[in-house]
Amino acid sequence: MASLGHEVVGIDVDEHRIAELAAGRPPFFEPGFEEILQASLASGLLRFSTDFADAADARVHFLAVGTPQIAGSNAADLRYVNSATEALLPHLAPGSLVAGKSTVPVGTAARLDAMVTVAQPEAQLAWNPEFLREGFAVADTLTPDRFVYGVRSGDDGITATAMLDEVYAGAIEAGTPRLVTDFATAELVKVSANAFLATKISFINAMSEIAEATGADVTALADAIGHDTRIGRRFLNAGVGFGGGCLPKDIRAFQARADELGVGESLAFLADVDATNLRQRERVVRLTTTAVGGDLTGARIAILGLAFKPDSDDVRDSPALDVARRLRAAGATVVATDPEAIENSRRLNPDLEYVADARTAITGSDAVILLTEWSEYRQLDPVDLVGLPAAAVLIDGRNAVEPATWRDAGWSYVGMGRS
Ligand code: UGA
Numbered sequence: 044m045a046s047l048g049h050e051v052v053g054i055d056v057d058e059h060r061i062a063e064l065a066a067g068r069p070p071f072f073e074p075g076f077e078e079i080l081q082a083s084l085a086s087g088l089l090r091f092s093t094d095f096a097d098a099a100d101a102r103v104h105f106l107a108v109g110t111p112q113i114a115g116s117n118a119a120d121l122r123y124v125n126s127a128t129e130a131l132l133p134h135l136a137p138g139s140l141v142a143g144k145s146t147v148p149v150g151t152a153a154r155l156d157a158m159v160t161v162a163q164p165e166a167q168l169a170w171n172p173e174f175l176r177e178g179f180a181v182a183d184t185l186t187p188d189r190f191v192y193g194v195r196s197g198d199d200g201i202t203a204t205a206m207l208d209e210v211y212a213g214a215i216e217a218g219t220p221r222l223v224t225d226f227a228t229a230e231l232v233k234v235s236a237n238a239f240l241a242t243k244i245s246f247i248n249a250m251s252e253i254a255e256a257t258g259a260d261v262t263a264l265a266d267a268i269g270h271d272t273r274i275g276r277r278f279l280n281a282g283v284g285f286g287g288g289c290l291p292k293d294i295r296a297f298q299a300r301a302d303e304l305g306v307g308e309s310l311a312f313l314a315d316v317d318a319t320n321l322r323q324r325e326r327v328v329r330l331t332t333t334a335v336g337g338d339l340t341g342a343r344i345a346i347l348g349l350a351f352k353p354d355s356d357d358v359r360d361s362p363a364l365d366v367a368r369r370l371r372a373a374g375a376t377v378v379a380t381d382p383e384a385i386e387n388s389r390r391l392n393p394d395l396e397y398v399a400d401a402r403t404a405i406t407g408s409d410a411v412i413l414l415t416e417w418s419e420y421r422q423l424d425p426v427d428l429v430g431l432p433a434a435a436v437l438i439d440g441r442n443a444v445e446p447a448t449w450r451d452a453g454w455s456y457v458g459m460g461r462s
Contacts (some may be wrong), residue, residue: 044105045083046185047213053091054098065091072356075181099134106131106270107144112292119148119296130153140206144173146233146293148300152193152226152342165292165455169194169203170226172233177287177289178354186214190221192228237293238313241277244285245319251281251460252326252365261460262442281459282441283362283414285353289415291317291360323459324362327412327440330457334436335409340374343433345408348415348441349381349388356383364388366440367395372439380404382417402431410436416443425452 045051055061060070067081083089089153098104108123124145131141141159143152146402159168170193175183192207194200204223208215215221224232251261261281269276286293294313301310328339335342351361358364361384371377373396378396382386385397398404401420405411405428413420421443431434437444442458449456 044210045086045089045355046079049088051083051089052097052101053089054093054095054361055091056093056199058093061093067344072354073180074354077174078360079181094136095130098131102136102139103206104131104141105144105171106141109288110145110147110292110296111288112295116299117295117322118299119146119292121151124151124155132158132162132426135159135163135166137163138202139163139166139170140203141166142171142210142431143168143205146172146237146296147230148301149227149230149234149304150297152230156226166229167195167203169200169207170229171207172229172265174233174236177357178352187219190215190401191229191232192223193222193226194223196225208278219287224423234293234297238291238297238310238316240278241285241294241320242289242312244280245316247279248282248323248459249319252322254460254462258462259460260462262458267402280442282323282416282443283327283361283366283459284320286360286365287355287357288359291320295443302321303461324365324369324461327366327414327438329375330368330438330459331375331412334438334455334457335434336378337376339370342375342409343407344370344375344377345401345403345404345411345432346370346379347374347381347411347420348375348384348417349379350384350415350417353415353424356381356387358384358387358391361415362422363440364392366412366414368392371395378381378404378408381415382419384415402428406431408432409434412438412440414440416441420444425449425454429453 053064063070063222067084069077077438081169106127110119110121110124113120124147137457152168156168159166170189174187192204194203247265250264254261254264265276265279269279281314294317299311301307324396329342332339346363346367347364349358349361351357351359367379378398379397380401389397401423411432425448429452437449437454437456439456439458442461446456446458446461
């Protein structure tokens with residue numbers, strides 16, 4: 044927002060995080076983010092604070108706190124959304140707008156809007172869901188593929204729409220599609236988009252299981268069905284499945300909300316999407332067990348990649364870290380590496396062995412598993428590596444490399460549903 048020319052104050056209750064941001068240090072790895080953070084601080088348009096009173100002068104308040112899964116339940120934890128809203132209410136000026144970005148169960152915006160109206164009758168609320176992808180956060184924020192504004196019904200929504208159009212003026216002028224809806228539709232756009240993407244990934248992983256049983260090749264299958272523009276090739280990469288802070292918890296919270304609304308049957312298929320996804324992690328363990336001769340006890344397994352996806356240090360619900368834990372629980376010695384996610388992994392799993400690079404991890408291993416398709420792992424030269432492991436076995440948990448290249452170099456290659 045600051046890089047677009049707006050004057051911005053970022054508020055959080057986490058003092059350490061605010062101090063780091065104010066010093067130009069991002070709290071996570073995201074390509075391009077550090078540069079834009081530092082440039083925005085230097086421009087004088089961006090500052091950080093832990094004091095909600097600093098929000099009082101703002102015309103637009105973006106509410107962008109997390110909605111994680113509640114432990115022991117499928118539902119989303121709304122405590123941060125509620126507390127951030129409550130802390131903001133006393134500082135709302137007449138004519139200001141609260142724009143919700145958090146991913147919330149349908150019905151939340153209407154509830155928060157009622158709170159805003161009581162606190163400041165001349166303020167408004169809009170729901171403006173966020174579709175950015177980790178790893179592409181800067182580009183997706185500056186040039187999103189669409190805007191969705193959920194606004195109050197009737198004339199009231201006109202002001203909110205005009206204010207958001209002003210915030211996003213450059214992208215709107217450049218022709219970015221902008222849809223104005225009611226609150227419920229805007230909330231549902233977000234979760235249904237993520238549910239669709241999760242379903243697409245589990246669909247191709249189900250095809251990958253069928254391919255494994257039949258000797259077919261799921262990558263060729265994805266290429267072929269992907270040429271049908273009604274289907275599309277993107278998000279048809281079979282492998283160890285989806286993780287992260289969004290897709291897994293969003294499909295669960297969506298089911299929990301549908302149950303509350305009495306329409307749980309409509310989303311019953313998402314339980315299968317979730318189960319198919321989680322099954323891929325056990326499948327990698329099974330393929331690894333077979334590859335090392337049937338017993339993981341004492342086997343030395345190299346894991347390439349810990350983040351839930353490349354270009355991120357995020358290990359929330361990471362399939363890679365989960366596979367590492369499962370292998371260790373089965374008696375293997377796990378030696379893991381990742382370009383950015385080692386520190387975050389170590390915090391969650393101090394018992395695993397971490398090394399700085401792929402060559403060190405591979406050295407002496409009985410099998411190598413590629414679990415996050417960082418470009419540096421895709422580009423590994425199998426000829427160059429062949430002397431390092433105890434046994435040259437690659438389990439490609441992301442179908443990320445060319446099987447023939449590795450086999451020609453003397454490796455035993457095992458993909459996920461690749462003939
Ligand atoms: C996802 C959505 O893509 C964003 O549009 C959304 O804004 C975001 O959640 C959110 O709700 O905040 P993100 O979690 O960054 O973004 O990651 P994705 O790119 O969707 O990937 C999710 C997982 O699916 C990763 O673990 C990735 O490895 C896996 N994946 C993706 C596959 O296994 N196969 C594919 O073909 C694509």
